[in-house]
Amino acid sequence: MIEKAIWLHLRVNSPRGPLSVEDLCDLPLTELNAIAKSLHKEVKTSEEEDFLEEKGSEERLTKLRFDVVVHILKTKQAKNKERKEAADRKAQKDRILEILAKKEDSSLESKTKEELRKMLEE
Numbered sequence: 001m002i003e004k005a006i007w008l009h010l011r012v013n014s015p016r017g018p019l020s021v022e023d024l025c026d027l028p029l030t031e032l033n034a035i036a037k038s039l040h041k042e043v044k045t046s047e048e049e050d051f052l053e054e055k056g057s058e059e060r061l062t063k064l065r066f067d068v069v070v071h072i073l074k075t076k077q078a079k080n081k082e083r084k085e086a087a088d089r090k091a092q093k094d095r096i097l098e099i100l101a102k103k104e105d106s107s108l109e110s111k112t113k114e115e116l117r118k119m120l121e122e
Helices: 003-009 023-026 029-046 057-109 114-120
Strands: none
Touching: 003 023, 003 029, 003 057, 029 057
């Protein structure tokens, strides 16, 4: 779908003007969501049954635009979630390492001078 959009030089209308697929990837989620809502309305309008006329290429392009925007939006959401989870894991690991260091420090502090000297010599 993305490849097809790129080959067609697909442009998506937005408040910023016509945007390429690459430009869409740089938008914040809120703007992508607004564009997706607008395109969704267009798709729903074009999906109304008309038994006299066949679907035109513009309707297919509108559907492709919508699909591309939704795909980019969902991909960005997933990446944001992965980044947040990775940051949470790193914060947890850092906290554990900090607590472990404190426990090791307190363990060392409880040793006698002789034990500490012996550890230094080793």
